[in-house]
Amino acid sequence: MKQTKNIILVASLMSTLVLTGCASNDELIAQQKNQTEQISALESKVGTLESKVNTLETELQSQKDTDSEIYQTVRKLDAEQNELKAQAQKQVDEAVMYYTIKQDDTLYSIAREQGIALEDLLQLNPQIDNPKRLLIGDVINTK
Incomplete structure (x- = not known):
């Protein structure tokens, strides 16, 4: 058992x-x-x-x-x-090379405005016979 x-x-x-x-x-x-x-x-x-x-x-x-x-x-x-900037600058430079004479302009005032000496302005423009007589509308060299 x-x-x-x-x-x-x-x-x-x-x-x-x-x-x-x-x-x-x-x-x-x-x-x-x-x-x-x-x-x-x-x-x-x-x-x-x-x-x-x-x-x-x-x-x-x-x-x-x-x-x-x-x-x-x-x-x-x-x-x-x-x-484009270079072209624009060239155009500006070319535009600044010439100046169109206006009423009451003198060579001295133009030279001062363009930042150059009066003597230099006269040398750039040998066509000016009488610096005291400028004709309105004439174009002169400034550079």
Whole structure:
């Protein structure tokens, strides 16, 4: 009887261990399934983020191309502006080279206005016979 009792006790322990092992396996399977679902969700998020990164990289490259085009256009416009400034300055310089005599002008007042010496103004204009008699509308050299 003692042996039967021991056998029943051993069988009972074995079945408890087996059931415990089964429960543990079920829990492990459930955990693995849960972890697999989490991994799938994370992989999906990573895929979404990679897609967003690719989109942002494409947009960034597009912006760089646009910026490069704008920079080249600005450089071209700057060069054109400098050329126009040079042309304008040349026209101003040429315009300043000549002066049209007006009423009440004297060679002294013209020289002072143009920032040159009276003697230099006379040398630039050898056609002036009488410095005291200027004719309105005559054009003289100032440079």
